[in-house]
Amino acid sequence: MSIQLTVAVISAVVALVSIVLSSRAARMQTILSAELERQSAELAREKKRHDIMSRFRDPLLWSAFDLQSRLYNIVTRNFLQTYGASKEAREREYARRSTLFVICEYLGWVEIIRRRIRFLDLGNRQDNRRLISLLAEISETLSTSAYLDRRFRVLRGEQRALGELMISRGGHAESCLGYAEFCNRLEVDTGFAKWTQGLTQDIETLIESPDLLQRITDLQCGLINLVNFLDPYAERIPETQRSLLRSSSKDAP
Incomplete structure (x- = not known):
C-alpha cells in the first residue's frame, strides 16, 4: 500500500472517529442540558409550592390557632362571662366582637383554601387528603x-356564606378582613351583620348561661388537630400553647 493511500485511510478513520466522538459529545451535551432544565423547573415548582403554602397555609394555621385559643379560654377561663359581663363597655364589646371575628376569620380562610385547594400542594397526596379530611x-x-x-351550630351553607363575606379582594391576592374592617362592616353593612346574627345570639346566651357546650369542646379538639398537622414541628406555634380540652362523644339524643 502506498504511503499516500495509507495517509488517506488514516485521515478518513480519524475523521470518522472525530465525527462519532462529536456526535456522542453533542448527545451528552443535549442530555445534560435537558437534565439541568428539568432540575431548574423542579426547583421553580418547589419554590412556587412553598410560596403558595406560605400564602394560604400559614394564615389558615393562625386562624385555626386563634379560634381554638378563644374556645379554650371560654371553657377553662370563663372568658365570655368575665369580659362579656364586665362593667367596662369596651370589654363587653370586645368579648362579643372578637369571639365572632375569630370564628368568621377561620371560615374566611377555609373558603379561600376551598377555592385554591388545587394549588395548595403539601408535598404528597396523602397530606393533601389529610388536610381536606381535617377541614371536613x-x-x-x-x-x-x-x-x-x-x-x-353553623350550617354548611352558612359557613360558606360567612367565609365569602370575610374575603377581602384588595390588591392581587385574596385575604381576610382584618378586625377593624370587620367591626366596621358589622356597624354599616346590614347585609353583612344579618349573616352573623345567629352566632351573635349564641354568644349572648353563653354569656348569660355559662354551661359547657360539647360542640365547643369537640371543635377545639378538631382545630388543635389541624394546628398539629399544619405545624407538626412547632416551628410557628409552641407546643406549650396547644392545650387540648378533654374530648368526649357527642351528646346523646
Missing part, C-alpha cells in the same frame, strides 16, 4: 345536629 371534620362539628344544644 371541623365543618361537620359546626353543622351537625347530633348535639342536644343547638348553640354555635
Whole structure:
C-alpha cells in the first residue's frame, strides 16, 4: 500500500472517529442540558409550592390557632362571662366582637383554601387528603345536629356564606378582613351583620348561661388537630400553647 493511500485511510478513520466522538459529545451535551432544565423547573415548582403554602397555609394555621385559643379560654377561663359581663363597655364589646371575628376569620380562610385547594400542594397526596379530611371534620362539628344544644351550630351553607363575606379582594391576592374592617362592616353593612346574627345570639346566651357546650369542646379538639398537622414541628406555634380540652362523644339524643 502506498504511503499516500495509507495517509488517506488514516485521515478518513480519524475523521470518522472525530465525527462519532462529536456526535456522542453533542448527545451528552443535549442530555445534560435537558437534565439541568428539568432540575431548574423542579426547583421553580418547589419554590412556587412553598410560596403558595406560605400564602394560604400559614394564615389558615393562625386562624385555626386563634379560634381554638378563644374556645379554650371560654371553657377553662370563663372568658365570655368575665369580659362579656364586665362593667367596662369596651370589654363587653370586645368579648362579643372578637369571639365572632375569630370564628368568621377561620371560615374566611377555609373558603379561600376551598377555592385554591388545587394549588395548595403539601408535598404528597396523602397530606393533601389529610388536610381536606381535617377541614371536613371541623365543618361537620359546626353543622351537625347530633348535639342536644343547638348553640354555635353553623350550617354548611352558612359557613360558606360567612367565609365569602370575610374575603377581602384588595390588591392581587385574596385575604381576610382584618378586625377593624370587620367591626366596621358589622356597624354599616346590614347585609353583612344579618349573616352573623345567629352566632351573635349564641354568644349572648353563653354569656348569660355559662354551661359547657360539647360542640365547643369537640371543635377545639378538631382545630388543635389541624394546628398539629399544619405545624407538626412547632416551628410557628409552641407546643406549650396547644392545650387540648378533654374530648368526649357527642351528646346523646
